[in-house]
Structures are given as structure tokens and as C-alpha cells.
Amino acid sequence: MRKSHGPAKNSGSTFGKSKQRPAKSQSSRPPQKQRQSRAASGSANGRRGSGDEARIIQLWSQWQSQAVKPPLDRWLRGQLRAPRQADSADNSRALSEAMFSALRFQQLACALEDMLNERNGVSASHAAEHDWQSWDEQWQPAAADTMHPSAFWYWIQLRSLQPWNFVRMVRQDEQRAHLFASIEHQVKAKPLSPLALLWHGVRPSFLPLLQQRAKRSQWSDSDLQRFLQMQNGFPPLWLRINDLRLNELPADARELKALQLRLQEEGVSAQLRDDHLCASGGRGVNSSELYRNGVIEIQDLASQQIAAALDARPGDKIWDACAGAGGKTLALAAKMNNKGAVVATDLHQHKLDELKRRASRAGARNVRTFLWDAAAPLRLPQEIARQQGFDKVLVDAPCSSAGTWRRNPDARWRFNSADSSELQQIQLNILTQAAPAVRPDGMLVYATCSWQVSENEDIVSAFLQANPAFSLQSQQMLGAPEDDCDCMFVAVMKKAGS
Template identity: 40%
Template sequence: MSFAAILQATLDLSEEVDAVARPADAVVSDFFRTRRDIPAPQRGPISELLYILLRHHARLGWWLKRHGRPDTPRNRLLAWLVLGAGKTRDQVQALFSGVKFGPAPLTDQERALLVKLQGARIDHPSMPEDVRYECPEWGAEGLHRQFGEDFPQEMAAMLTPAPLDLRVNPIKADRVQMLSALRALGLPAELSPLSPYGIRVNERPALNRLPMLKTGELEIQDEGSQLVAVVVDAKPGERVVDFCAGAGGKTLAIAAQMKNKGHVIACDVLENRLKRAAERFRRAGLHNIETRPLASETDRWVKRHKGGFDRVLVDAPCSGTGTWRRNPDARWRVLGPGLDALLPLQARILASAARLVKPGGRLVYATCSLLAEENEEQVAAFLAAHPAFRVVPLSEVAPQITGSAHPDYLALTPARHDTDGFFAAVLEREAAPIPETAPIPE
């Protein structure tokens, strides 16, 4: 496949991403599934170029607006080739020749755009700070408030490609052996610095090169997500609820840490996701997990099981600002509820799930957001309304996790920890008082 053909395939893929209200990674997967004619070695470069364009969305749009051109996939690609890849006008024109499955020839307006862009680079002194750091308007105020003078550093970190993080399933495999197996495949693998179950691969290999994913020995899971499961701190034999289990990534990690002993219930309002998660549970060799679809966050099942669980994880639906490194399209394409709808939903979910926690048990509230209104402020409001709960500091829950951006909570950022942005607060319900008639221990 020529470079010109790769450009055309990237254009086709970009147009599909723009046209459908689905996450880019899902569109990419479907695109290659239906394009069997694209050789496997070229799929990586096509995906990589797409994600480069997504990570430069605001800056490319700024240049196009500056020169009066519409913000289309083709114009974004043309602008990137000059501003980011350093191509000359003649080199771009040779690629856009319409031959060898390459893009159609340039129009007069496109040639004029290339002339105007020649010699410039993607960043420009006149760019507003939020444009330079690809920060959408809807998240700018909250992120500036959260990071203060660290805003440029934190946002710059989210513009870098994320590594491939893997979690070893201790039910089926040994971490050191898995590290050796990955290195034997020629991959630059290393032990994750914070997660006791993690391995990091500093490239993006074709996943079919990793047979351990099919056998359930490894799971793809960001190190930050693994640490959320660590702070749940579920013990073998306990009863645990993953209240917003989704695809089951954290459920898998929790059940494995419990050594397949005890009982884990994976709940979600999306039954199809739970069905897919159940397949992952079986592949991982875990038999202590039950799936439970819920009609809503206040399903009657919650009331019937009030006070019945040692640990309850609420991995709440959120803005996903912490995942922008992996999902750069999420900055610009709101595919679910906006913040105005998310904040009251998070509060309702947290309050409802809290009913499941037994006296002395723990409630873990987590998001993949970097915004205080979804994290610290939600926890503060919950504690004000539920005085039976107290914060368990991170140093008490997981003293091995250091460098958190908050003294009491797990607060991870790409700049500080080279993980996705994650937040988790551990809240403990006070133990039931001893009845006056209870015998006094000797």
C-alpha cells in the first residue's frame, strides 16, 4: 500500500468518525472489519494518522478558520501534512494525484491553502491557550480551576499517545512469567510502577500478537483503572458489588484479587454490556461473579439487599476527561449526557449504592474524570448528607500508592503518573453500635 493510499484510507476513516455518533475506537474497529482488502501492516499507520488528526483537532481547526477554509476531514489532513509533517506544497500535490488509490487531485482552493500554510508549524503564538492544549470550551473552566499553574503541563501530557497497559490475571498467570513471555514476542514490556498486577508495553502491537488475551491470562486495562480495583481492597470470602460494572474490567480485577472466593455481583443498567462481560469472566476462569441487570440506580434489588455487602464500588458515569489521552475524540464529540445531566446522576447513583454497604463496610466512589465537580465536590456533598460515612485516607487503604494529587483520595493524572486520569474516594460506614444487652468481653 502506497503512502497516498494510506492517506485516502485515513480520509475515509475520518469521514466515518465524523459522520456517526460513536466512539472513534469502535468506528476504527468496524472500519477494518469491513475492509479486508487493507493489509494488516498498513492498519497501524492508518489508525495512527487518524489519532494524530484527532489530537490536533482544535489547532488544525484554528488554522483553517484563520484562512477561511471549512473544517473538513480533507482540509484537516492537508493542513496536517504541511503544519505537522513538514511536507512541501509540491510533495502534497504529488500525493493527492488520484492515482494508486490515492486522494483526488487538489482543487485551486486547496492549492491556495497550502501556499498560505507553507513554512508555518502547528503551534502559533496567536493561538489561545485552550486551543494550543486542545481543551474544549465545556471543560476549560473546570480544568483551569483544578490544575492552576500546572494546566499547561497536565494538558500537554494528555496530548501524548497512551501506552498499552495490561493486567495479569493472578488466577491463571504469574506476572514475571507474563513479562518474560511478552519480551519473547519482541515487545518492549516492563512492570508497571504502581499496580502490583500491571505490565506496560511501550508500543501499540497488533492485539492478535498477544495470545494471552484470548486465554484470559492478560486483560487490557490502564494502570490507573487497576489501582481503583486495588483501593477497593476486597478480601477473599467477602461480598462485593460493582454497581456500574459496564464491560467488567474492574469486576475482573476485584474478583481475581479475592482469589475466586466470596461473591461479586456486577450490576449495570445496560444488560447487553453485562452479557459481554460474562464472557470475559468465563475466559478469565472466575466463577465467583454474578451479573445483575438493573432497571435504574434505584432498582428494587438495591432496597432488598440493603446493608448486605462488605465492599461497594461505584465507578460512576462521568465526563471521561481523564481518558482524553486514549480517546481524543471525546473532547469534541459529546456522545452521552453532558455535565449538567451527569452531576445529579452521579449523586443519585452514589446515594442509592450506599444503601448496600453494611456497617463497617466500605463504599468506593470512582470516576475517570479530572474535574473537581465530579470528584471531590461529589464526595463532600455525599458526606454532608450521610454522616454515617467517613473518609478512609489513601495512606490507610493503599500506602504503597504514592504521589496522589490529593492527600486523602486516589487522584491520578497523565502528567504525574503516566496513567489515565482517575479519582477514587474510599468511604467507610460506621460500625453498628453494640447493643446494651450484649455481653461484655472478658
């Protein structure tokens, strides 16, 4: 995850007036023109205001002008809540969707513009055979600034099927529509090519890493295709039920269906999927009474599965070494029913302060927090030392956060091999420094929110080779592409008995 214990890393970078043409019937349009028509029709149906395009361009320009870009979601909250802005809640969501779409597909837009103008040796007719990995190595996000805004957003509109009016604001629209249809056809013909990665908003240079992951996890070609397709949009917002507060509700209000209906009554678009609650759209979950009272917590499904891997039980002594703001800490505490102890550490006090506030709301009274920088093994609390260490230790290590790119598409453009190499050193160090705190016969769990083999299985292998007292019990990827959530890794290791 975007955690502490080391340097801050990646979360864990032509045009004029529209032409007037006689109207055509929908059935007479070629497939790409139908797609273009669908993208343009939203404004006529009232789903977007006529001023959205100017506001979108303004926001994108402001974002691109940031010398050091913060996480997009945090930046957008500041921009769209500024007193000088008059954006409605619905319009703010539409503007946010536009910005996230642009970040997902900005590289594709640049590639399409190169193909249209036959720049950089790119030919549209042989796009699938082009060396996109070399092209990617030369590409920079700033390249999007060299395009006219209407051209850039035209490509974003076509790819994301958003109902704006950019399709009516650009020259060469027939050529552009034909090019777009041709590339879409080539991607369908070769769905695991570097061009296909571009199409799905993933850098072509990541293809060898994804192939390595697919081989290690025994993903089929269809699994990898599904993984790529999932990068085009957000996963739902998964919710965890907090048993510590749930039992305070009347018995007939504790069922998942009852909780779902209660959220829906407050305007939250709550859904039930495989016995889990999630939300997508509607009023914010954090303004609901169930959230304010600590009955529900926002936690991705894969993150919940990592916490479940520790099999926390009442009376356990558990250490969450890289706790951050405490999502997994609170999940563990809830399973322990306030019996035993959860020690949560992090490099940053402000994160632990937030954890304390969340623990209070959740009713978790068995959580203690300490600063820890992984420079040396943790000095064990007295009661933990008496039993020769913790029963269970979780190292949710800082990582590239590649598994969360669906939620944070800006992070994929900041990822590079140099950062990855440095992170691997940090990950192995934290795991090594945390290991002495595990009691004999105890459990050590290593986790990341990355799909990279180098941050996951390779780290576990290196640790086990250097620490023969530990044996591997299991390791696996969680979430996407099997589940509609983030993609995370978890490994469970056991320490030999005394």
C-alpha cells in the same frame, strides 16, 4: 466511566499542484522548514505509500458524513476490516493514527485557517491575545468540512509530524509554514493560554475547568502543562496480571520479566514500567496466548488503582454497582482468590453477558450478576442481608469520560455543559441508591474516569452532606499527569458502625 444507569452519555463530539523549488540543505532551512521537511521525508524513506493521502482523505470524508458518530476506534475497525478494503495491518495502523490525529487537532486546523485568511477577527500576530473562548463557543466540528482536504491535512501533518505528502499538495505553503511557526512560538511563550489549549487539541473553553482541577489537586503550572501535552497522543495499553490464572503457570514463568518476554515472542511490544506490564504497538494483545488463557487482562493503570482502593480480601462481600463489562469486577475477584462474593450489576444485560464470558476466561468463580437501574436501592441477596450489607461497595459512575480523551479524542468534541449537569444528577442518584447496601463499618468507594471537579469532589461533598452516617477517608486523582495513563478519580468513604 462510560457506563449504564442513565441516558447514554459521552464516553462514561486554496489548493493546487505543488510548486517545484531548488533543493536546500537541511542546515540552511529555518526551524519551521526543518519541521516541514521532517514531516515530508517519511514518504521518501518508505514509511508511507504514495496512495495514503487519498485513502486518508477518503476515510475522513466517510467519518464526517456520519450523522451520528460512533466511537472512532469501533468505526475504524469496521472500515479497515471491510472485505472490500485491501489495507495491510501496518497500513491500517497508519490510517488509524491519521484519523486520531485529525480528531485531536481538527479545531486547531480550523483556527489556523482562520488566521491565515484573517477570518472571524483572528489575527495571527496577536493570536495569544485573541478571545479563543468566544471563538470556541461558535465553532462546530463541521467547520473542518469547509476547508479543502489538502489544507486541512496539511495542518494535521505539521502538528502531528506525520510523514505524509500534504506539505507538497497545498498552495501558500510559505505563508502557512510561517504562520505555524509563529503560533508555535506564541504557545511556548504562554503555555497555559487558551491558544495553548488549542495547540494541544483541547477546547479553549475548558480552561476554567482545568484551572479548577489544577487548584483542587494542587497541580503546579508544570503539572498542568504536562497534562495538556499528554493529550497529544495515546497512553500505553496497560495490562493486569490475573493471579487466578498466573498460578497455573510453571513457577519460572510467573515473573513479570518472563511474561514480558513471552508476549514479545508473540509479536506484542510489551514493556515493563514500574513493576507493571504495558504494550504499545506490535501485534494485538488479545491475540496472545497469555490473554486467551486469562493470565493477563487489558486494564488501564488508573483503573487498576481504583480496584486496589477497595483492598479486596478473601472472604469479602463486594458489590460493583456499575460494573459494565467487568474490568474492576475481575480485578477484585482476583484479589479474593475465589473466596467470598462479588456481585456485579449494570443497566444492560449485554454488558453483564460479556462480563460472564470474561469471568469464565479469568477463572473467577465467585462473581454473580444482576440487572440494576438505580431507581431504588438494591434488594440484597440473603447472605448479604444477614450481615446487614456488603463489606465494600464500588460506584464507578457514568461520567463525561474526560480522563480518557487521550484514547478517545472524538469524545472531547461531544462534551458540553448540559450533558455534564445531567450526569451530575445521575452520579449523585446512583451513589445515594447504592449507599444503603453498605454494612455498618463498611466501605463505599466512588470513582469516575473524569478530571472535572463537578463530577468528583462536588458529588462526594453533596453526598456526604446528605448522608452523615458516612465519612470521607480519602479522595484523589489517579493517573495523568503523574502517570502515563488515563486520568481517574477515586474517593473512599466509611459508614459509621451500628
